[in-house]
Amino acid sequence: MEIPKTYDPKITEDKWYSHWLKHKFFKSVPDEREPYTIVIPPPNVTGVLHMGHMLNNTIQDVLIRRARMQGKNACWVPGTDHASIATEAKVVALLKEQGINKSDLTREEFLKHAFEWKEKYGGIILKQLEKLGASCDWDRTRFTMEEDLSEAVIDVFIDLYNKGQIYRGVRMVNWDPQGLTAVSDEEVQHKEVNSKLYYVKYKVEGSEDWITIATTRPETILGDTAVCVHPDDERYKHLHGKRCIVPMANRSIPIITDEYITMEFGTGALKVTPAHDINDYNLGVKHKLEVIDTIAADGKMSEAAKFYVGEDRFTVRKKIAKDLEEMGQIVKIEDIKNKVGYSERTNAVIEPKLSMQWFLKMDKISKPALENVLNEEIKLIPEKYVNTYKHWMENVHDWCISRQLWWGQRIPAWYDGKGNTVVCKTKDEAVQKLKGLNSEVKAEDIRQDEDVLDTWFSSWLWPISVFDGFKHPEGKDINYYYPTNDLVTAPEILFFWVARMIIAGYEYRGKKPFTNVYLTGIVRDKQGRKMSKSLGNSPDPIDLINQYGADGVRVGMLLCSPAGNDLPFDESMCEQGRNFSNKVWNAFRLIKGWETSSEKQSEANKIAVKWFDSKFNEQLEIINDLYSKYRMSEALMTTYKLVWDDFCAWYLEMIKPEFVDGKSLPIDKETYDATINFFEKILKILHPFMPFITEEIWHLIKERDEKDCIIIAEWPESGKTNDIVKHFDIVMEVITNIRNIRKQKNISPKEKLEVFEKVNQGEIIKTYDDIIIKLCNLSKFGYVTEKVDGAFSFVLKHAEFFVPLAQNIDIEAEKERLTKDLEYNKGFLKSVQVKLANEKFVANAKPELLENEKKKQADALAKIKAIEEQLSGLN
């Protein structure tokens, strides 16, 4: 059989993915085993896979696959989110392309289009997840707007309303004038921009005096209902209690005082526009100011503005500045930087706006969510996010849950047009209830609230609703899988989503929704910019998979992304991953090519097997520990080194049969079997990271039943380690030293060398000689009692090694090298002796430490003696 020199992912990935599906290895149903559950952070139904998903889902898959191998009932629930504002925006844009305006459609017509669109493009992202190997239980795929989940959302709304946790009121909200909807605080991104600060003077009523205010938003002047100064501000004390005139609008407004004012900013006088700024709004409430709403929902000036009606607020900003200037009321204009809020979804500048919205009270309901993170009932990984979380939860505001959209769960509130409101599931119910309040009401006059609920108001129920925990609170699934184990998500949505799931978990199950929250970093480009569609700096993960293989990309991403750290993405990482796949592939090729003989196992092979067995156990323990701490990239790196360095570079080189007459000699059966066993173990620990290549080799290395797959193989047990690992560290050092001499003296690796060892202390251990001979290509490894003249040498521990060479030794160079070594060791000795001479050290240090220092002293003395001897031999 001819095995290709390089691993080709293309011919294995689809094959094994469908094989796994065919045998339902991803499927999970409740049984006797311990469950291990992850619910996917549902991506937007219309989204496409980006690098963030790639990282996120790779981590989830690694966790799930390992748990599955550990014999747990692993269940990874996939699904998508209806993402109301993002999806609706996309559908609106698409319809526009087809010449259809949303405003010309009825709600039903629009939703029909939206569902068609969702059917057509929705779920592409789930197909893409298959490419990277995600082992989700696809039979459990859920969608936040499917019937059952929507029903849960509505029920929760009604329940919270009945509990008095939900209210409707006029509040200042973040208004997206493009999406024509309110958005939550978390959906507003603040960016620093260059703006202008306009100094405008207002005439003080009944005097020739002026008061100058500073504002970045002169277009809101038309809505001013006060000017505010700090009560202690000496500059304005004479104006307390007076009134002034709003320029252009010619309205008289009071000059009020409040300690909220920053005297240092601008002129220390603030124009107050309660309708268009949250702080002004609060001032307005406090001082009972009039509210004049001059900007309409679409961001254009309203009738109430009286001037510039129907023109966009940004156009008006320029116009009014010019007009005020002409009126002589602009004192000056400065350039400043300030922060402006943008809508995360549409990127429009957010307009603070007063409107009627639904809110969820957060103060009480969020308490358990804070407590249980602080007491580590729920762990955030890395821990540093606990601070941020705490800060947010302690200052949480009521959650504006209504959105002026159609795509989403419609708010189950009904109005009779006479000021009566009821909240219930169906219109029939509403009619009944409203009749009780108003016997005159006719069914046709009753209308349902036009708004839908915030998307997060459905996704906060996700860990419960995917297991039908609302429909069947005592169902088998919910009781078995909930609480889930790990949640893997981006820190950006810690508050949007994670915190709210925790809130809902305690409110509706009385239990946490998950135990560990693994927060991944943000994938950035080389320049450190966030990957985004608009910048076009994000590679298509599917392209990467085609180029490097899914395993390669998985390894590449995980190698350098510790939890919570941003990941500056570089394709070369995937290259490293691909190279690693190839390394594993070639180890397989080597082993697969061997023929076995009935010959007895050599001592050298016996040692090699014993060593690797021990080494594997030692490293596996470390790997398991790293997993338990969610240090995924370190677990991978440790695995990587175990495979590449210990297994390939050392172990295989030790046992590799010689090549004679163009043919490899056979290997003894015992060593061969041990090697296959090692290789299988290695494939197992690689499997969570590299599912495809390991499955492929698993089936090639041995005849197996098609159901005997590595995906369900048992995670290896870490057995005992023995002393051989420690001895071997020295053997390796000897080998490296000999290779180094060879390299420095420019001797071809093919030329055989002789090496002699002079043991100065302790017994002579010849066990490893054959291995040294093999790995250094020696003709002889001998022992001497006297030093060998005219040879290159080095000192390790209590032994000296000599490499006699035909070529002349550069005595001066050798002297220099040895002298350097001597100096180093003398320095070392001195540092140890200083420590030991320090009474306070001897008094305070732990006994083990002291012992160790004494041992170091003895070792250093021995080594110095040996080097000095060698040096004297050179003269």
Next chain:
RNA sequence: GGGAGCUUAGCUCAGCUGGUUCAGAGCAUCUGCCUUACAAGCAGAGGGUCACUGGUUCGAACCCAGUAGUUCCCA
């Protein structure tokens, strides 16, 4: 403006409760090798005043204070 975090090799990061001459890993770099598993490889090597300043200590990358730079969160 308020809060949190970060700063260790060219890059990405380890470095647990201060104690091996503690300064480490991978990648990248350099040198020599196409040695029949792998050049996507092998064998070697060189890289760092642990941001800066001061303090605590017998001893500091690690603890404390301040400074600078940087990131994030909140307003």
